[in-house]
Amino acid sequence: MKALNVRHACKLFDPTKKIPKERVDLLLTAAHLSPTSFGMEAWKFIVISSDAVKKTLRPACWDQPQITDASHVIVILTNPDLVDPSNAYVKANFERRGLPEDATTAYIERYRTHMEAEVFPIMSAYAWCSKQCYIVLANIMTAAASEGIDSCPIEGFEKEWVEKALNIDTGPHEVAVIAALGYRAKAQPKRIRHSIERLVKYM
Numbered sequence: 001m002k003a004l005n006v007r008h009a010c011k012l013f014d015p016t017k018k019i020p021k022e023r024v025d026l027l028l029t030a031a032h033l034s035p036t037s038f039g040m041e042a043w044k045f046i047v048i049s050s051d052a053v054k055k056t057l058r059p060a061c062w063d064q065p066q067i068t069d070a071s072h073v074i075v076i077l078t079n080p081d082l083v084d085p086s087n088a089y090v091k092a093n094f095e096r097r098g099l100p101e102d103a104t105t106a107y108i109e110r111y112r113t114h115m116e117a118e119v120f121p122i123m124s125a126y127a128w129c130s131k132q133c134y135i136v137l138a139n140i141m142t143a144a145a146s147e148g149i150d151s152c153p154i155e156g157f158e159k160e161w162v163e164k165a166l167n168i169d170t171g172p173h174e175v176a177v178i179a180a181l182g183y184r185a186k187a188q189p190k191r192i193r194h195s196i197e198r199l200v201k202y203m
């Protein structure tokens with residue numbers, strides 16, 4: 001709970017304070033350990049510490065100062081083609097579980113049915129993959145907070161511009177969401193939330 005309480009959307013980072021490499025590695029471990037539906041892991045993480053790259057990225061992110069003031073920016077990419085039920089990646093992904101062949105085949109069929117009946121009629125593969133990326137975002141932010149590192153989730157960006165600025169090969173990869181990470185330059189503001197009573201229903 002302590003980490004969740006100190007985490008806030010940090011708007012002003014101290015640009016002189018840098019996250020040590022072992023802490024960055026820890027945040028990437030938090031990303032790596034994140035769950036995905038059916039274990040698809042259709043993602044990739046770009047870690048930016050270069051001031052020049054951050055400067056190029058900032059205008060694509062509504063010119064938000066967090067991008068250049070943050071010590072590190074992690075851009076979370078999806079790879080939506082991978083989750084197509086016919087993609088060999090899906091088969092290989094289930095096979096790595098080491099289940100008997102008939103169980104693997106049943107798993108793949110369950111996956112195909114789920115994607116075709118429940119997912120694709122209401123959202124794109126990009127949207128489905130992006131939902132998983134937000135779990136990574138949350139885990140990175142919570143892990144960061146538990147290490148005394150501040151963060152700001154960034155959805156305020158122009159996707160195509162970001163992809164161009166970072167030379168992302170948009171054949172396989174698309175930007176889902178971004179995390180700016182560093183150390184706060186001013187005190188945490190007062191938390192604003194609706195009451196729990198308003199948000200929770202017990203049954």
Ligand SMILES: Cc1cc2nc3c(=O)[nH]c(=O)nc-3n(C[C@H](O)[C@H](O)[C@H](O)COP(=O)(O)O)c2cc1C
Nearest residue numbers: 007008009010011064152153154155156157191192
């Ligand atoms: C997915 C997502 C995207 C966000 N994008 C931005 C952003 O681009 N810039 C920004 O300053 N804050 C951004 N925020 C921060 C929210 O405005 C903030 O989390 C919310 O107001 C609650 O404040 P708190 O996180 O400090 O409790 C984003 C938050 C989320 C979850």
